[in-house]
Amino acid sequence: MTKHTFDQNTFNKNLLTFLDQSPTPFHATREIARQLDKAGFTALNERDAWQLAPGKKYYTTRNGSSIIAFTTGKGNYAEQGFRMVGAHTDSPCLKVKPTPTLQEKGCYQLGVEVYGGALLSPWFDRDLSLAGRVTWTDPQGQLHSSLIDFRDPIAIIPNLAIHLDREANNTHPINPQKDIPPILSLLKNDEKIDFIQQLVNRLKVEAPSSQPVEILDYELFFYDTQKAAIIGMEQDFIASARLDNLLSCFTGLQALLAANSDSPCLLVCNDHEEVGSQSATGAQGPFLKNVLERIIGMGEPMTRTMQRSILISADNAHAVHPNYADKHDGNHCPIMNQGPVIKINANQRYATTSETSALFRHLCQKANVPVQSFVARTDMGCGSTIGPLTAAELGVMTLDVGLPTLAMHSIRELAGTEDATNMANLLTLFYNEESLTII
Structure with missing residues (x-):
């Protein structure tokens, strides 16, 4: 053969x-x-x-x-x-919680769970996007599931400056509840963000023919927007x-x-x-x-x-x-x-x-x-x-x-x-x- x-x-x-x-x-x-x-x-x-x-x-x-x-x-x-x-x-990644919206000190954030045994420290200071599946109803009350992907960098988890944590290079335990909710935007005055409506808007971009009335649930994951690449002086490595x-x-x-x-x-x-x-x-x-x-x-x-x-x-x-x-x-x-x-x-x-x-x-x-x-x-x-x-x-x-x-x-x-x-x-x-x- x-x-x-x-x-x-x-x-x-x-x-x-x-x-x-x-x-x-x-x-x-x-x-x-x-x-x-x-x-x-x-x-x-x-x-x-x-x-x-x-x-x-x-x-x-x-x-x-x-x-x-x-x-x-x-x-x-x-x-x-x-x-x-x-x-x-x-x-391993960060999965969005069911009721995720956090509005803290003028910042709009989403609460996340850690999926699998993720190495958390590299998630800081990365350009993040959001993708996954949403389940929704149309005007006739029929259930649909669709995939969505924001593609653009829409979130980040900033590190705390070294000036505010002088021991960061020696010991810096990460609290997954407190330290890793990504920041998506700044809030203007008393602005309230409707996360579900943001998903509806994205769904209309992904599938223009869809007519979502209500998104009932979702499974969404943050991911790094940096593309996979061949790297190294001799092109030895795949980084992704x-x-x-x-x-x-x-x-x-x-x-x-x-x-x-x-x-x-x-x-x-x-x-x-x-x-x-x-x-x-x-x-x-x-x-x-x-x-x-x-x-x-x-x-x-x-x-x-x-x-x-x-x-x-x-x-x-x-x-x-x-x-x-x-x-x-x-x-x-x-x-x-x-x-x-x-x-x-x-x-x-x-x-x-x-x-x-x-x-x-x-x-x-x-x-x-x-x-x-x-x-x-x-x-x-x-x-x-x-x-x-x-x-x-x-x-x-x-x-x-x-x-x-x-x-x-x-x-x-x-x-x-x-x-x-x-x-x-x-x-x-x-x-x-x-x-x-x-x-």
């Missing part, structure tokens, strides 16, 4: 566009669906009966924030198994918000679009990984199992198929930081642009086994791509992924891998320009390999 190879410059250019167009999980899912539509995948509604055929391509979404795309191959699932790649659409884990969503998507295998292939991008995955759309929820049961059937066909299937859980890995190298185990220090990272944990925070690790190393050898491994220091904890959750739910062989990343969970993260292309090439090979059986 001919090996597929992505052009690095083109691939990274398209990656930057995808990152900029995906400020929220809703927008990321919409963009993934748009690319699947363009590639000839058929959209399926979970509410409808499905009529699937061999040799076809399909996708379905749930809550507008999680998506599963798959190919049926020859349709002989119990004999072939599925080649599956998993990632997640959400990232939400690399964790839209980087894996994009590489998995491009691999699926490039796959030409007769084997059934699947990509799942779950929401809510950063907050535990226990939801209708998360990896600890029923979404993937529901879809697989509709494709394969329940009981013995499902069990047989899963025992011939393999899942690669693709999430970012901690690159070693040159200023903090002692935070890594000395023998496990992943470096950007030196290959994807196999993630291993004795306590099953990662789902990698010796067999699934060997399988991935075998793919790397075939693709002539270097590979690294990560184990956290024994005296430190590590993060978690959708890998163990999905493995436990389905009983499928699972591997946790990721691309080396610095500043993970910051408002702007850093990855290598060579790594994303290498991962896409590997995942395409994974989808296309005729036999991945371990005997």
